Amino acid sequence: xxxxxxxxxxxxxxxxxxxxxxxxxxxxxxxxxxxxxxxxxxxxxxxxxxxxxxxxxxxxxxxxxxxxxxxxxxxxxxxxxxxxxxxxxxxxxxxxxxxxxxxxxxxxxxxxx
Amino acid sequence: xxxxxxxxxxxxxxxxxxxxxxxxxxxxxxxxxxxxxxxxxxxxxxxxxxxxxxxxxxxxxxxxxxxxxxxxxxxxxxxxxxxxxxxxxxxxxxxxxxxxxxxxxxxxxxxx
Numbered sequence: 001x002x003x004x005x006x007x008x009x010x011x012x013x014x015x016x017x018x019x020x021x022x023x024x025x026x027x028x029x030x031x032x033x034x035x036x037x038x039x040x041x042x043x044x045x046x047x048x049x050x051x052x053x054x055x056x057x058x059x060x061x062x063x064x065x066x067x068x069x070x071x072x073x074x075x076x077x078x079x080x081x082x083x084x085x086x087x088x089x090x091x092x093x094x095x096x097x098x099x100x101x102x103x104x105x106x107x108x109x110x111x112x113x
Numbered sequence: 114x115x116x117x118x119x120x121x122x123x124x125x126x127x128x129x130x131x132x133x134x135x136x137x138x139x140x141x142x143x144x145x146x147x148x149x150x151x152x153x154x155x156x157x158x159x160x161x162x163x164x165x166x167x168x169x170x171x172x173x174x175x176x177x178x179x180x181x182x183x184x185x186x187x188x189x190x191x192x193x194x195x196x197x198x199x200x201x202x203x204x205x206x207x208x209x210x211x212x213x214x215x216x217x218x219x220x221x222x223x224x225x
Contacts, residue, residue, distance in 0.1 A: 003156070033213075042217035043199065048210075056210040091157065099203050099213040102149075104157040 004105035006092050012111045018080040021108045024073055025094030033102060034067055034077050035091040043091070049075065082112045115140045117202045119216035126190050127224050134185040134219050136174075136200030145203040146183040147213070148174055152196045160185075160198070170194070190223045197221075 005024040025032050033048040047057040052069045069075040089109050093102040118137045148160040161169045163176040174185045200216040
């Protein structure tokens with residue numbers, strides 16, 4: 001297995017544009033997590049899914065952020081409209097059975113100008 | 114509040130020196146703690162968890178409930194230990210959801 005796959009690896013966009021980040025979890029994993037990493041705040045959990053159902057989205061910063069998991073092998077994190085303060089590295093992680101061991105993707109580095 | 118604190122952001126030592134990466138937590142329930150590591154150009158990955166009580170790559174970590182700490186230790190650091198280290202706490206919310214809460218991380222540099 002290639003592990004958790006995220007795309008794009010790097011994204012540079014202008015304020016106000018829509019950004020879509022994509023994630024393919026490890027096959028067979030039933031949990032999927034979206035984290036955001038910044039220098040100031042470290043790694044923050046945004047939302048997580050269990051069996052494609054959003055369980056806890058209390059970390060989603062505001063309505064500009066949305067996440068979906070239409071099937072077991074794909075998830076998206078969308079920011080619309082994007083703002084410079086959204087600049088960060090966004091990680092997707094998947095696991096089997098919960099939070100005992102998370103497997104992370106390589107991250108998507110977002111820069112909003 | 115339930116949180117994880119890594120009080121030091123940077124630690125630089127020479128090869129062969131002992132290292133201790135500090136982690137403190139606050140949690141009202143029974144804590145479950147982990148150390149994750151990110152080597153240069155690699156993914157963030159699990160290093161060890163306190164329940165396993167294992168030594169991985171020479172690292173150990175003991176949960177001290179009295180001091181609410183979970184420090185990561187290695188008696189003789191190697192250059193390949195240079196990485197970012199994150200302490201994490203498994204937290205179960207009142208609503209039943211479970212979260213892995215991370216500290217802000219600490220960069221360890223082991224010099225030759």
